[in-house]
Amino acid sequence: MRFSFLGLGNMGAPLARNILLAGEELTVFTRRPECAAAFAAEGATVATSVQELAHCDVLCTCLPLPEHVREAVLGANGTGEGLYAAMGPGSIHLEFSTIDPATANSLAAAAGAKGVAYVQATVGKTPQMAMKREEPLFVGGNRAAVGTLWPLLEKIGQPHDVENVDAACAVKLLSNMIGMANLAVLAEGLRIGQAAGMKPDALLPLLQDTGARSFQMDVRGPWMAADDFSPRFAVDLAAKDLRLGCAMARAWGFKPRLTEDALGMFKKAQAEGLGGEDACAVFKAAN
Incomplete structure (x- = not known):
């Protein structure tokens, strides 16, 4: 599968690197040249704009605040010009950020309207755990998409299927x-x-x-x-x-x-x- 990743911070970077280590094709976006160079050296494609991340089978986000996730996928002020608008039907949004259930459910509904399956996989502990691929992942959302992603989730962390988006958050x-x-x-x-x-x-x-x-x-x-x-x-x-x-x-x-x-x-x-x-x-x- 083709993965893309937005949010290469303290937690996102090791998760993205784990996807590479699992042998998946990965495109990342970052405004930090040193981070871009490191991922390029490890075999990732570095996008020149956020919109390029839409050309994927699975979009991953790991961002600080709920509003950052919302803006990335729905566009500024909910304009509909975010990544969902450009993602293909049948693609998946795999969301790692710590966000509230109300935001996650609104994103799941917006994704579904575009034919995108939404999976919340909230990270449970620290970047150090993520580096060792021991990060707990609380997973809920679209059942078919969870099944598709489960083998990958087991390679990058320790997933726990809590079934629904509310519980995952x-x-x-x-x-x-x-x-x-x-x-x-x-x-x-x-x-x-x-x-x-x-x-x-x-x-x-x-x-x-x-x-x-x-x-x-x-x-x-x-x-x-x-x-x-x-x-x-x-x-x-x-x-x-x-x-x-x-x-x-x-x-x-x-x-x-x-x-x-x-x-x-x-x-x-x-x-x-x-x-x-x-x-x-x-x-x-x-x-």
Whole structure:
């Protein structure tokens, strides 16, 4: 199959490279010359415009925000001049981005109207996992297209068929809602510990032997204790996913009270100029 890929960022680049390693024909678009040169050296075709990506069997997107995906496939302001308009009937849109169910369903409907099958395959963890082809992929959407893509998905990551688009979006958003709320509580707890006269590097080992232990404590707790806020998953991205998750919950009639409180802490971190730092920088704002 002929694949094209839009969104060669920290997550998209390893996914695209995995498609090449699987032996598929790949066309990519990037505005970064060094990235273009690297993919060309590995055997990809480098498009000179986004529109060239429409000439494919499978269009892959991995972009930061829902509006970026929408603009790419539907055109600016939904003009209908995006990639869907030029894609052939029977082609597939394989969407890796973290987007909300409402956006994904609207894209699936627009794709279907053009004869394009929509598959949501939201990535679950980190670029490092993607590089090792161990990235969880939460897959839902057009059943025939999922079946067609499944052998490829097994080569580039660890796919989980959750059947529908809502679930494919929700699993990742729920993961970040729970994880980032946990991180916000951890940051607050370490601040309270400081009020008790305990430095984070002394308190963390004690907490890790209690019911307070968590993934965020194990991974980001030491970064907070060491004042290491270099970006792995930035405050801005955490706030974006919490915002999308809260909107998703409200759309389904659920009020996400605790998650909204956590979102408030990340918004505070953004207001203090910490948006580009790692999500654990919420520790600085927990005062």
